[in-house]
Amino acid sequence: MKSLGLYFHIPFCPYRCHYCDFLSFANHEHMIPEYVSCLIRDLKFFLPDFRDYEIKTIFFGGGTPSLLRAEQIERILSAVYSYCHTAAEIEVTLESNPGTITLEKLSGYQAAGVNRLSFGVQALQNRHLKRMGRIHTAEEAQEGFKLARKAGFQNLNIDLIFGLPDQSLEEWEESLNQVVQWEPEHLSTYGLQIEEGTPFFTDYRQGIFSLPGEEIEALMYEKTIKRLRTRGYEQYEISNFSKPGYECRHNLIYWNNEEYLGIGLGAFSYLSKKRFWMTRNMAKYLKGEEKISGWEVLPLEKEVGETMMLGLRLKKGISNVRFFGRFGKRLQEFYSHLISKYEPSGLLKWEDDALHLTESGFMIANHVIQEFLLD
Numbered sequence: 412m413k414s415l416g417l418y419f420h421i422p423f424c425p426y427r428c429h430y431c432d433f434l435s436f437a438n439h440e441h442m443i444p445e446y447v448s449c450l451i452r453d454l455k456f457f458l459p460d461f462r463d464y465e466i467k468t469i470f471f472g473g474g475t476p477s478l479l480r481a482e483q484i485e486r487i488l489s490a491v492y493s494y495c496h497t498a499a500e501i502e503v504t505l506e507s508n509p510g511t512i513t514l515e516k517l518s519g520y521q522a523a524g525v526n527r528l529s530f531g532v533q534a535l536q537n538r539h540l541k542r543m544g545r546i547h548t549a550e551e552a553q554e555g556f557k558l559a560r561k562a563g564f565q566n567l568n569i570d571l572i573f574g575l576p577d578q579s580l581e582e583w584e585e586s587l588n589q590v591v592q593w594e595p596e597h598l599s600t601y602g603l604q605i606e607e608g609t610p611f612f613t614d615y616r617q618g619i620f621s622l623p624g625e626e627i628e629a630l631m632y633e634k635t636i637k638r639l640r641t642r643g644y645e646q647y648e649i650s651n652f653s654k655p656g657y658e659c660r661h662n663l664i665y666w667n668n669e670e671y672l673g674i675g676l677g678a679f680s681y682l683s684k685k686r687f688w689m690t691r692n693m694a695k696y697l698k699g700e701e702k703i704s705g706w707e708v709l710p711l712e713k714e715v716g717e718t719m720m721l722g723l724r725l726k727k728g729i730s731n732v733r734f735f736g737r738f739g740k741r742l743q744e745f746y747s748h749l750i751s752k753y754e755p756s757g758l759l760k761w762e763d764d765a766l767h768l769t770e771s772g773f774m775i776a777n778h779v780i781q782e783f784l785l786d
């Protein structure tokens with residue numbers, strides 16, 4: 412039986428954060444009950460496509476999945492368990508915003524089968540949280556984390572963002588130092604991207620704030636790697652760190668360019684070399700019109716390029732044996748020119764049969780990785 416990751420998109424948020432361009436709506440909570448029914452409707456619709464698959468991971472992303480009541484998560488998970496083959500050791504992740512949780516809700520998620528929680532903490536200085544439009548304070552984030560432990564969660568992730576407007580290196584280190592004391596099993600640390608169409612984009616263009624700049628951001632990233640290493644976290648992906656055995660198995664499916672089914676507004680899927688996506692129009696989504704709003708069959712070059720682009724994000728890189736098993740050719744047959752360009756300069760390295768970026772390669776990963784796209 413083949414493996415599959417299952418993703419549910421929950422496009423509701425209590426408030427739109429000022430840096431965010433994800434597909435989600437504030438003040439639409441009244442739609443949640445109908446939306447949950449539509450997710451189950453679509454799970455049944457796609458069933459024939461993945462009868463031969465075993466679901467290894469489930470991920471509730473968004474948006475703010477923790478706006479859903481525990482009974483609503485339970486309804487969705489019961490449907491998955493009734494209609495699909497699921498792995499015994501399934502990983503079930505739910506993204507949560509510390510401003511939307513209570514002990515009762517978290518205990519309900521736990522009872523429903525969620526076994527991994529991801530907390531959007533982002534920073535631990537209230538002035539940054541306020542400027543970002545987050546609805547919680549640093550103290551509430553810490554309290555939320557404690558509640559999750561109290562509810563019984565043993566696999567917790569914290570998301571942090573560096574390179575915030577007017578953020579100093581010391582503030583970033585302070586955020587890092589504080590969260591490691593909470594001892595989460597996993598940390599994701601992302602550099603801020605200023606996305607077009609967001610309030611941050613407008614403010615930045617108008618010079619309302621300045622950003623730390625490339626040099627400071629590179630230092631923040633370097634400090635992150637060193638600090639987390641000394642606390643026993645392994646960097647297994649450019650932006651992701653975990654205690655041994657706590658890598659996010661769902662995201663590994665994406666980075667290994669393996670198959671997944673995405674259900675919900677605007678969700679993407681990748682099945683049988685075909686990528687397809689659902690409508691981004693809420694009215695159409697709820698009516699069940701135009702379930703698949705677009706699709707493409709990936710030509711070989713694109714599939715190879717994307718496998719490289721994603722796999723090189725991983726510390727262990729890309730195994731030549733696996734690559735050969737998938738594409739019938741060795742890495743060198745596609746990329747000898749890039750390997751000889753970057754290996755001597757110490758940005759790429761072979762280890763056993765895998766090609767991976769080195770620590771210096773990670774520092775300029777975006778630049779190197781894009782050259783691996785073939786089309």
Ligand code: SF4
Nearest residue numbers: 424427428431473474
């Ligand atoms: S809570 Fe998350 S998804 Fe919602 S607006 Fe903020 S960053 Fe975006």
